[in-house]
Amino acid sequence: MEENKKLSIAQKQILKDLENKDDNLVLKAVRDVREKGGSFVIEPLMDVYFKHKSNDIAGEICNLFQDLKDNKLNKLISDNLISYSSNERMSAFVSALWQSSIKFEDTKVFLQIFVDGNDATSLEALTLIQQNADMITDSMSDDCLKLLKSEITNLSDFKKNLAIDLLEIFQ
Structure with a gap:
């Protein structure tokens, strides 16, 4: 993925943690998106939201999307x-x-x-x-x-x- 080469180490870690089997790491990654996120994480966040079984994770992602302000x-x-x-x-x-x-x-x-x-x-x-x-x-x-x-x-x-x-x- 060419786009991943342009990401910071912290952003790459967020993407990695979103795919983790440990719900606590996934939740931490979702929370980290507020500080270090960007458009690179929208699709992976949506994927986690719709496919992950944890309601806590889904709720955290919903709260994040509710707070979005960037029309782009x-x-x-x-x-x-x-x-x-x-x-x-x-x-x-x-x-x-x-x-x-x-x-x-x-x-x-x-x-x-x-x-x-x-x-x-x-x-x-x-x-x-x-x-x-x-x-x-x-x-x-x-x-x-x-x-x-x-x-x-x-x-x-x-x-x-x-x-x-x-x-x-x-x-």
Whole structure:
């Protein structure tokens, strides 16, 4: 990995510790991200969040993402998020994202999460989309409308009611 060559020793240690089997080392690494982190750790943190069994680690990662403020991370997060769209921890993660200060431009990712997720996840995705409605381009709106209309019959009754709000945003 060419990118890893540019990392400091401390940053390389964080990446190594995130993969450790010892939960205490993983927790320490997550906490160290606050001081020594950067965009290099976003994807590995998301991977640990969605794949690790520890709720303590997941909670610490959620808190970290909730505190993010760098809008430059939005694309990196959205690009990696879709692969976890039906994960049981998605609801808390999306909640952390809308509570952060990050503005998300790729509404389609969150609409797909709305469609794929359970009712709680869908509500969180709707909240994030509403919060970022001013970022939605006409082209993105058209894409989202097509996706929503193609999936509307497959949605639960709860999601269909939420979809009414989405239709208003995208029209």
